Amino acid sequence: xxxxxxxxxxxxxxxxxxxxxxxxxxxxxxxxxxxxxxxxxxxxxxxxxxxxxxxxxxxxxxxxxxxxxxxxxxxxxxxxxxxxxxxxxxxxxxxxxxxxxxxxxxxxxxxxxxxxxxxxxxxxxxxxxxxxxxxxxxxxxxxxxxxxxxxxxxxxxxxxxxxxxxxxxxxxxxxxxxxxxxxxxxxxxxxxxxxxxxxxxxxxxxxxxxxxxxxxxxxxxxxxxxxxxxxxxxxxxxxxxxxxxxxxxxxxxxxxxxxxxxxxxxxxxxxxxxxxxxxxxxxxxxxxxxxxxxxxxxxxxxxxxxxxxxxxxxxxxxxxxxxxxxxxxxxxxxxxxxxxxxxxxxxxxxxxxxxxxxxxxxxxxxxxxxxxxxxxxxxxxxxxxxxxxxxxxxxxxxxxxxxxxxxxxxxxxxxxxxxxxxxxxxxxxxxxxxxxxxxxxxxxxxxxxxxxxxxxxx
Numbered sequence: 001x002x003x004x005x006x007x008x009x010x011x012x013x014x015x016x017x018x019x020x021x022x023x024x025x026x027x028x029x030x031x032x033x034x035x036x037x038x039x040x041x042x043x044x045x046x047x048x049x050x051x052x053x054x055x056x057x058x059x060x061x062x063x064x065x066x067x068x069x070x071x072x073x074x075x076x077x078x079x080x081x082x083x084x085x086x087x088x089x090x091x092x093x094x095x096x097x098x099x100x101x102x103x104x105x106x107x108x109x110x111x112x113x114x115x116x117x118x119x120x121x122x123x124x125x126x127x128x129x130x131x132x133x134x135x136x137x138x139x140x141x142x143x144x145x146x147x148x149x150x151x152x153x154x155x156x157x158x159x160x161x162x163x164x165x166x167x168x169x170x171x172x173x174x175x176x177x178x179x180x181x182x183x184x185x186x187x188x189x190x191x192x193x194x195x196x197x198x199x200x201x202x203x204x205x206x207x208x209x210x211x212x213x214x215x216x217x218x219x220x221x222x223x224x225x226x227x228x229x230x231x232x233x234x235x236x237x238x239x240x241x242x243x244x245x246x247x248x249x250x251x252x253x254x255x256x257x258x259x260x261x262x263x264x265x266x267x268x269x270x271x272x273x274x275x276x277x278x279x280x281x282x283x284x285x286x287x288x289x290x291x292x293x294x295x296x297x298x299x300x301x302x303x304x305x306x307x308x309x310x311x312x313x314x315x316x317x318x319x320x321x322x323x324x325x326x327x328x329x330x331x332x333x334x335x336x337x338x339x340x341x342x343x344x345x346x347x348x349x350x351x352x353x354x355x356x357x358x359x360x361x362x363x364x365x366x367x368x369x370x371x372x373x374x375x376x377x378x379x380x381x382x383x384x385x386x387x388x389x390x391x392x393x394x395x396x397x398x399x400x401x402x403x404x405x406x407x408x409x410x411x412x413x414x415x416x417x418x419x420x421x422x423x424x425x426x427x428x429x430x431x432x433x434x435x436x437x438x439x440x441x442x443x444x445x446x447x448x449x450x451x452x453x454x455x456x457x458x
Contacts, residue, residue: 001173002331003205004198004324008218009150009288011075012083013280014392016292017125017337017445018053018060019075021146026069028152029129029142030099038140039100041133045070046111050118050126052339053146055446059238059390061283063112066127070106072099075150080283122158123147124339124444148337148345149290173201180329180370180425187366194356194366195321202321212317219316221287222276222299223307228284229275236281238391246275265304269408270401272300277397290327290336293343293385293392294350296400298323301354301407306361315361323357326373329425334433338385338445341436347403348380348432354407359414372414374425376407381428382435384443386450395451 011020026047033039047066049057057063064087068078071086090096096106120126123145131139143155175190175197177183186197202211230250236242249271253264276296280286289298298319306315330336330349338346355376356369364372380403388394442449 001176001201002328003202004321004328005214007149007290007324007327007331008320009076010221011150011286011288011292012078012080013283013286013292015060016150016288017146017148017339018057018062019065020150020288020292021125021152022053022062022065022127023069023073023075024150024152025127025144025146026066026129027072027074030070030072033131033140034099039098040102041139042098042131043104043134044132045104045106046113046130048113048115048128050115050128051120051124052445053125053127054114054116055448056387056390057114059387060392063108066112067096067108070096080285120145122155125337148335148340149288171204173204175201178332183325184366184370193360194325194369195318195360198321198325215317215320216313218287218320219302221285222302225279225284225286226272226275226299226303229279236278236393238389238393240389240391240393242393244278246271246278266405268304269300269404272303273297273400273404274397276300277400281391281393281397290349290353291338291346293338293396294346294400294403297347297350297403297407298354298357300404301358305358319357319361322360322369323353326353326356330429333429335436340444341432342383342439342444343385343399344380344383344432345436346385347399348377348383351380351403351407351410352376354404355410358408358411362411362415364415365418367420368414368418370425371417371421372411374421374423374428375410375413377428377432378423379406381432384450385445386443386452387445387447388452388455390447394455
């Protein structure tokens with residue numbers, strides 16, 4: 001089993017697979033060199049971006065991410081402004097300081113290679129890193145994959161050629177489950193809610209107070225991201241001249257009386273989701289939920305329904321534990337990578353997770369929670385990932401706003417029924433997986449089809 005804290009990761013925008021993952025990969029590559037006693041011998045490093053990382057890497061800040069990782073930074077702890085200065089220094093000096101203190105020549109224009117012709121067979125997001133000593137001898141040659149949501153894997157981990165070569169993942173938990181059916185059976189036999197099952201599993205990873213503190217921090221980072229997004233005007237980077245819209249809508253909502261609460265509900269959810277994704281597009285600090293491209297949906301629903309009550313801390317934890325549990329099902333049974341599944345694997349999964357979390361907060365039974373998650377995904381099946389200009393802006397920002405509204409409606413629909421839905425959550429997850437496998441690569445984060453080729457960039 002994985003932990004829900006693997007699903008919710010603090011990082012920076014604009015992409016969990018193309019920014020957060022590559023930071024972690026480059027950081028791990030340098031750590032491996034250090035552990036092998038080779039770091040001091042390094043005189044040249046080359047980073048090769050493959051597949052979707054090459055095709056949309058420029059718009060997703062993947063070169064920047066690679067440099068941050070080589071500098072030894074981690075996405076969870078880096079300061080975005082300091083990180084920008086560090087990258088600017090590398091670009092200006094064409095040198096990079098390694099973690100042992102010595103400096104090597106590094107020109108991002110030549111030492112970061114966009115291998116557009118390399119389409120990895122194991123996963124669309126491939127990243128090859130090589131290091132040489134002063135004589136030109138190869139010190140290390142590693143290929144990694146950014147598998148979505150900030151998760152990374154080596155070639156060996158994905159191939160798993162032999163039982164004794166498997167890299168252990170996760171720990172033994174009291175309530176292991178591999179499907180929604182398993183999870184519901186556990187709830188039925190123990191009388192526990194989904195959130196309680198997940199929390200008891202988290203106890204196997206760390207003391208409960210640490211889990212609760214981590215959940216509170218995740219909620220805090222989400223709220224802070226919304227707050228920043230509501231206050232910052234201006235144009236998003238990247239060349240599309242997309243203006244931030246959340247601040248103007250926020251001012252309008254605050255200044256006008258709630259004449260029609262039903263209509264304004266959409267506006268509130270829209271503004272919170274857009275605030276997060278405008279921050280993400282600008283490289284700000286966000287939480288993968290389960291990815292950066294879909295980072296606005298869960299915070300939007302949380303902000304509107306879980307923060308203004310006396311039991312807000314309990315509601316937030318219940319929401320995140322439930323949503324995280326549903327996210328684990330998608331990660332384990334399918335994928336949360338836009339490069340594998342299209343946007344159904346990002347916005348679709350986030351909508352499903354948010355619907356489940358909100359249903360739990362509203363007192364839904366475990367079956368109703370799974371029904372809400374199923375509804376949230378069922379009406380996102382086939383959603384393509386076709387970012388214009390390779391930027392996480394069009395249609396990504398609005399898509400999060402729509403996803404937040406869908407999630408709330410899915411939770412409401414689920415509460416009106418107590419029996420197993422005709423389509424189960426397991427069935428819809430498998431349908432998403434099959435749809436993603438059948439979907440043309442043009443519509444899976446390559447910017448080679450859909451809106452990406454039909455919208456003029458300038």
